[in-house]
Amino acid sequence: MEKIHKPLDFILAFKGAFVASIIALLLFGPIMGLVLSGYDYQAELQRPLIAAVVVFVGRFLFSLLFQFAQHEPRLQWMLPRKTASVWVEGEQVESKQSVRLFSAMTAITVLTLTGQFWLSVAGGVVLYLLLSRLGKRKHQVMVALVVILGLLMPFFATKFWLTVLIAALIYVLLGLGLNIVVGFAGLLDLGFVAFYAVGAYGYGLGHEYLGLSFWAALPLGALMAACFGAILGFPVLRMHGDYLAIVTLGFGEIIRLVLNNWTEFTHGPNGVSAIPPPTLFGLEFSRIPKQGGTPFHEFFGISYDSSFRYIFIYLILFIIVSLMIAVVTRLRNMPIGRAWEALREDEIACRSLGINHVTVKLSAFSMGAMVGGLAGVFFAAYQGFINPSSFTFFESALILAIVVLGGLGSTVGVIIAAFILTILPETLRYLATELPKAIDSMSDYLPSFLHNTLSTLSDGLGDIGSYRVLIFGVCMVLMMIWRPRGLLPIQRRAYHLDKPGDAK
Amino acid sequence: MSHLLTLNQVNVSYGPVQALYDVSLEVGSGEIVTLIGANGAGKSTLITSLFNKPKPNGGAIHFDGHNLTSEQTHNIAKLGLALVPEGRHVFPSMLVEENLVMGTIPIGENHLEQDRAHIFDIFPRLKERRNQRAGTLSGGEQQMLAIARGLMSRPKLLLLDEPSLGLAPIIVQQIFGILKEIAEDGMTVFLVEQNANHALKLAQRGYVLVNGRITLTGSGEELLANPQIREAYLGGH
Numbered sequence A: 001m002e003k004i005h006k007p008l009d010f011i012l013a014f015k016g017a018f019v020a021s022i023i024a025l026l027l028f029g030p031i032m033g034l035v036l037s038g039y040d041y042q043a044e045l046q047r048p049l050i051a052a053v054v055v056f057v058g059r060f061l062f063s064l065l066f067q068f069a070q071h072e073p074r075l076q077w078m079l080p081r082k083t084a085s086v087w088v089e090g091e092q093v094e095s096k097q098s099v100r101l102f103s104a105m106t107a108i109t110v111l112t113l114t115g116q117f118w119l120s121v122a123g124g125v126v127l128y129l130l131l132s133r134l135g136k137r138k139h140q141v142m143v144a145l146v147v148i149l150g151l152l153m154p155f156f157a158t159k160f161w162l163t164v165l166i167a168a169l170i171y172v173l174l175g176l177g178l179n180i181v182v183g184f185a186g187l188l189d190l191g192f193v194a195f196y197a198v199g200a201y202g203y204g205l206g207h208e209y210l211g212l213s214f215w216a217a218l219p220l221g222a223l224m225a226a227c228f229g230a231i232l233g234f235p236v237l238r239m240h241g242d243y244l245a246i247v248t249l250g251f252g253e254i255i256r257l258v259l260n261n262w263t264e265f266t267h268g269p270n271g272v273s274a275i276p277p278p279t280l281f282g283l284e285f286s287r288i289p290k291q292g293g294t295p296f297h298e299f300f301g302i303s304y305d306s307s308f309r310y311i312f313i314y315l316i317l318f319i320i321v322s323l324m325i326a327v328v329t330r331l332r333n334m335p336i337g338r339a340w341e342a343l344r345e346d347e348i349a350c351r352s353l354g355i356n357h358v359t360v361k362l363s364a365f366s367m368g369a370m371v372g373g374l375a376g377v378f379f380a381a382y383q384g385f386i387n388p389s390s391f392t393f394f395e396s397a398l399i400l401a402i403v404v405l406g407g408l409g410s411t412v413g414v415i416i417a418a419f420i421l422t423i424l425p426e427t428l429r430y431l432a433t434e435l436p437k438a439i440d441s442m443s444d445y446l447p448s449f450l451h452n453t454l455s456t457l458s459d460g461l462g463d464i465g466s467y468r469v470l471i472f473g474v475c476m477v478l479m480m481i482w483r484p485r486g487l488l489p490i491q492r493r494a495y496h497l498d499k500p501g502d503a504k
Numbered sequence B: 001m002s003h004l005l006t007l008n009q010v011n012v013s014y015g016p017v018q019a020l021y022d023v024s025l026e027v028g029s030g031e032i033v034t035l036i037g038a039n040g041a042g043k044s045t046l047i048t049s050l051f052n053k054p055k056p057n058g059g060a061i062h063f064d065g066h067n068l069t070s071e072q073t074h075n076i077a078k079l080g081l082a083l084v085p086e087g088r089h090v091f092p093s094m095l096v097e098e099n100l101v102m103g104t105i106p107i108g109e110n111h112l113e114q115d116r117a118h119i120f121d122i123f124p125r126l127k128e129r130r131n132q133r134a135g136t137l138s139g140g141e142q143q144m145l146a147i148a149r150g151l152m153s154r155p156k157l158l159l160l161d162e163p164s165l166g167l168a169p170i171i172v173q174q175i176f177g178i179l180k181e182i183a184e185d186g187m188t189v190f191l192v193e194q195n196a197n198h199a200l201k202l203a204q205r206g207y208v209l210v211n212g213r214i215t216l217t218g219s220g221e222e223l224l225a226n227p228q229i230r231e232a233y234l235g236g237h
């Protein structure tokens, strides 16, 4: 059979590219073109111009690529989704494909951290192929692979990436927690950072005043955050939507302001310092133990390495995160999880079924808060220092963005989004320092004009870390266009009473 | 004579506005009883006041040996009352199947498989659509689902608030046909309706509610034949 190919429409691509480059010029003009020096500024118009050219070429090529992809069944996944599918079967197929892609991409990113680029690409490709070949056990194999990779990770990663991964996992926890409140129960919470702060200060102050260790603070911090969740829950029981959002926003700010202003107790903006990292059955990971006793490296007779501490934090965190993922996944299928969802869907129906909306809402708030509190304890232990500026509204917004980007209610989506939003800026920062060096080292081989262009571009990259929020916003906008229901919209399991064959 | 549900001189107010005045009625085990009334007569108020929402400020409600006015709202469904609320209120983004599972909340999932199979016998349409999101069902299918969800809790009394609301005559006929089947299986049904014609044909007994007061009562046939009723609810023919 012969397929009818429409010829590629170059004019269309050109038009799109032209418009895009004009927009790029308008957008990048002020940002990149005006360089402040003192109270004055210099116009460096070639920078936005180069950016516009890059956008033009990129848009042109993408347009052609998409036109091509439309006729190529294997490239269909590139195209934006047109409508949300009604049928569950269809949705599942769709997300299986993306799970495969995303896990391959994640594997590549994670493996890149070890510094072996080609090895990581090979790993990602192997994983993708493996996943598409595996039959029914795909899910289990994938989970096992991710767990093994995750556990081995810290022994290969550099210290820098290790700390990035710890931060990413902390955000995964936060995302999982907020996902219970916003994703499952549908209660829009704009002050989630409050529970994060309660966990962190619970450990920081608990250590300072009561001498709590990390292992004592972990359950206590979580418990305390859960109580705060319930405290917030009571006054907002009758609220919905906008009103709820405003009150939770206020709650988040109150916690931060109290931490900032109750100087005698919390030390205000100076924060709490010298918070100890976790110990392994009393063995410390520092060179000279602060609490006496034998440090870890002496006990095992190995030489001291400052990254032991991070490896250990990472491993505990990884285990806790895995545990929480398991718990949250279970919860969703348990009566309480279903009650959360039901309450989100229709309160009147819930009433008629005898669901007690008080307990259901409170349990959602306190479960979510508990997970947020856990993240706080880890944050305090890993940073060793906390102050109120870590718990601003921006954090709440970031966590909410993770949940929305991942797909409300979708656990896997939230995990992926947390990784993207924390690792991406660090990767950009890393590139920003590495790229100019690489370009400089090539200066002998490249024609000078190309070299100049490249270094101007990489200079532009130089402070890309400070464009974090901009990039973040662009990502959000693109996401909402491409995947309005999040990276991995939640799947509804289809039930099969009969064997698939005899369904009538 | 043992009644499953008895309302005795029930008064209900929304703040200063009184919605029900001294309402008394009974529903016996195995009966189909209907309550008809115009818009704003207080039909929905009566049915939700069984769940203490709003709480009656006078009178007594007894159901199967329990005094409902002293029970908490969320415990009442567990006593064996299933409400099919006005306007259906299915869980729109859950699948049909999941909606049915939600229906088992008052009693737990022990009989889930068996009851679901039974429900699919009564509502073959829902079986076809079982893996579809409830929000994408047609109005009639949603009404069937709401009834089916109510039945999943194995109620002693099925309460329906205007199941014919917003449905085409042919679909209304279907729904009432199904209600008849359910009742013939031994279910006790209390049906609140504006569609007096259908409701009175189905029911053994009926009550007429006007501005919060019960003005007439009798067997379905009697009420159907009553000239006043024909005038007020059946458009005079």
Ligand SMILES: Nc1ncnc2c1ncn2[C@@H]1O[C@H](COP(=O)(O)OP(=O)(O)OP(=O)(O)O)[C@@H](O)[C@H]1O
Residues within 6 Å of the ligand: B014, B017, B019, B037, B038, B039, B040, B041, B042, B043, B044, B045, B046, B086, B194
């Ligand atoms: N939440 C409320 N607050 C104040 N008044 C209410 C409330 N709900 C109902 N009412 C009033 O109580 C009266 C009875 O209302 P109800 O909803 O019971 O009528 P209904 O017979 O079910 O009407 P319909 O056939 O339109 O559903 C109406 O006058 C209505 O305005």
Ligand SMILES: [Mg+2]
Residues within 6 Å of the ligand: B043, B044, B045, B086, B161, B162
């Ligand atoms: Mg009504």
